[in-house]
Amino acid sequence: MDVRARRFRARDGILALLIALVIVVVCAGPSIRDSANEMDAGWQRDLVMVFAKPAGAIGDALPFAGWVHHVTGWLSPDEDLGGAGGFVASGAPAAGAGANAVAPVGPDAFTRAQLGLPPAPKRPLHTLLVTGDSMSMPLDAVLARRLASDGVKTLRESHIGTGISKSDLLDWGKLATKQAAEDPDAVVVFIGANEGFPFPPARKGAKPIECCGADWAAVYASRARQMMNTYRRNGATRVYWLALPLPRDPARQKIARTVNAAVAVAAEPYRSQVHVLDLADLFTPGGRYRVSMEVDGRETVVREPDGVHLNDAGSQLAADAVQRALDADFTT
Numbered sequence: 001m002d003v004r005a006r007r008f009r010a011r012d013g014i015l016a017l018l019i020a021l022v023i024v025v026v027c028a029g030p031s032i033r034d035s036a037n038e039m040d041a042g043w044q045r046d047l048v049m050v051f052a053k054p055a056g057a058i059g060d061a062l063p064f065a066g067w068v069h070h071v072t073g074w075l076s077p078d079e080d081l082g083g084a085g086g087f088v089a090s091g092a093p094a095a096g097a098g099a100n101a102v103a104p105v106g107p108d109a110f111t112r113a114q115l116g117l118p119p120a121p122k123r124p125l126h127t128l129l130v131t132g133d134s135m136s137m138p139l140d141a142v143l144a145r146r147l148a149s150d151g152v153k154t155l156r157e158s159h160i161g162t163g164i165s166k167s168d169l170l171d172w173g174k175l176a177t178k179q180a181a182e183d184p185d186a187v188v189v190f191i192g193a194n195e196g197f198p199f200p201p202a203r204k205g206a207k208p209i210e211c212c213g214a215d216w217a218a219v220y221a222s223r224a225r226q227m228m229n230t231y232r233r234n235g236a237t238r239v240y241w242l243a244l245p246l247p248r249d250p251a252r253q254k255i256a257r258t259v260n261a262a263v264a265v266a267a268e269p270y271r272s273q274v275h276v277l278d279l280a281d282l283f284t285p286g287g288r289y290r291v292s293m294e295v296d297g298r299e300t301v302v303r304e305p306d307g308v309h310l311n312d313a314g315s316q317l318a319a320d321a322v323q324r325a326l327d328a329d330f331t332t
Contacts, residue, residue, distance in 0.1 A: 108235065108272045125150075125330035129184040131157040132191035135244070138312055139190060142319040150332040155182060163194035164223050165211070173223065176230040180237070186330065187231045188322055190242040193308055195220070196255040212258040221262035228266060232273040238329050239274040240322055241267065245283035245314075248307030253289070256280075277321050283314065 033053060112119060128147060130140035136158045144154035157179060162170040172191075179187070198208035199219045209215050224241075231239045241263055244256040260280055267274040283302060284290065292301045295313065302314030310318060326332070 106269060109269050111271050114271075119328070122329060122331045123185065125152050125185050125326065125332050127153045127155065127182070127184045128186050128188065128326075129155040129157065129179055129182065130188045130190075131155075131179060132159075132189050132242075133162050133193050134158065134160045135193050135242075135309060136188070136190040137309075139188075139310070139315045139318050139322075142312075142315050143188070143322060146319060146323065147332065152332060155179075155184065161194060162191075163197065164191065164227075165195045165197040165199060165216075165220060173226055173230070176227040180230050180233055183233070184237055186238045186240065186326060188240045188242070189227070189231070190318075192244040192256060192259045195259050196252075212254050217258050217262045217265075220259060221266040224263050225266035225269070228270055228274045232270055235273050237273070238326075239270075240325050241274060241276050242318065242322075243276055243278050243280045245279045245303075245310065246287060246289055248289045248303075252308070253287075257287075275325055277325060279318055279321065282317065282321065283310070 125147075128143065130136055130143055136156075137160075140154070140156040140158060144156060147154055159170055159175070162172070164172050167173075196211045198210045199216060201208055202215075209219055228239055228241065231237055243260045243263060246253045246256050264276055267276050280287075283293070289307070291303050292299050294300070295302070295317065300313050302310060302317065304311050
């Protein structure tokens with residue numbers, strides 16, 4: 001039988017092309033748009049987007065793209081990974097993850113500025129708690145004097161000779177709970193002159209945890225985080241924790257650096273309410289101890305002769321840093 005090949009006319013080719021175009025749009029429109037979005041900026045991307053945007057909109061409105069993805073999923077199957085360690089709807093690891101389980105990240109870990117959001121409305125500042133060891137003096141008095149005319153009540157609670165790593169004299173975890181019961185609007189914490197004491201062993205029969213390795217820093221950070229969480233009162237209170245200016249003695253510098261590193265880590269889950277103010281960079285830039293610094297164009301002594309504490313001039317500068325932070329959150 002003589003079978004002759006069918007001749008296609010130009011309009012048949014155009015019709016076939018249009019049909020193929022319609023199939024592509026309804027079945028892969030969203031994929032075309034996504035691919036266009038990933039192109040580098042330029043006229044080529046703009047040209048493709050002229051077609052990709054309406055194609056994506058049509059694909060979104062019809063169910064065919066989802067069907068195609070489901071039907072062709074076998075072409076690139078997922079590897080069978082078993083049942084452990086997967087994500088759950090909240091983003092946290094699934095239950096039963098065992099040693100790999102991690103605490104979920106909460107929304108308090110992000111500041112509004114980090115997310116590109118406008119600042120939260122400022123609140124009135126009625127009560128300010130300034131606490132810590134001897135480092136918080138005379139800063140507490142300076143802040144009290146400055147804020148008195150604005151009607152702010154300043155609670156001054158310095159506990160000389162105490163420390164987070166020496167709870168035999170004073171348990172700061174318990175003290176923070178008592179202080180938070182005063183319902184302060186803001187808390188300023190300046191502590192660290194007496195740190196470096198060993199922590200109790202993690203288990204019975206083990207050796208005490210000596211300063212200043214990672215194990216010691218981890219325990220210090222955990223204690224500081226507990227205090228921060230207590231002071232912030234579920235977001236009702238703003239906490240301003242002052243990082244230590246490095247002392248003169250090299251051995252004490254090692255402790256101060258470890259304390260500052262631990263405090264920075266401790267504040268991570270509560271960045272929206274706990275602000276670490278870097279006095280180390282202000283008074284000892286580059287890790288270099290200095291007795292004096294330029295203030296208003298004049299060389300000014302800012303440290304006490306003991307090489308640890310700030311004198312009145314230094315406390316004035318520290319108070320400036322605290323007030324700038326307070327002004328960002330409160331109306332006074």
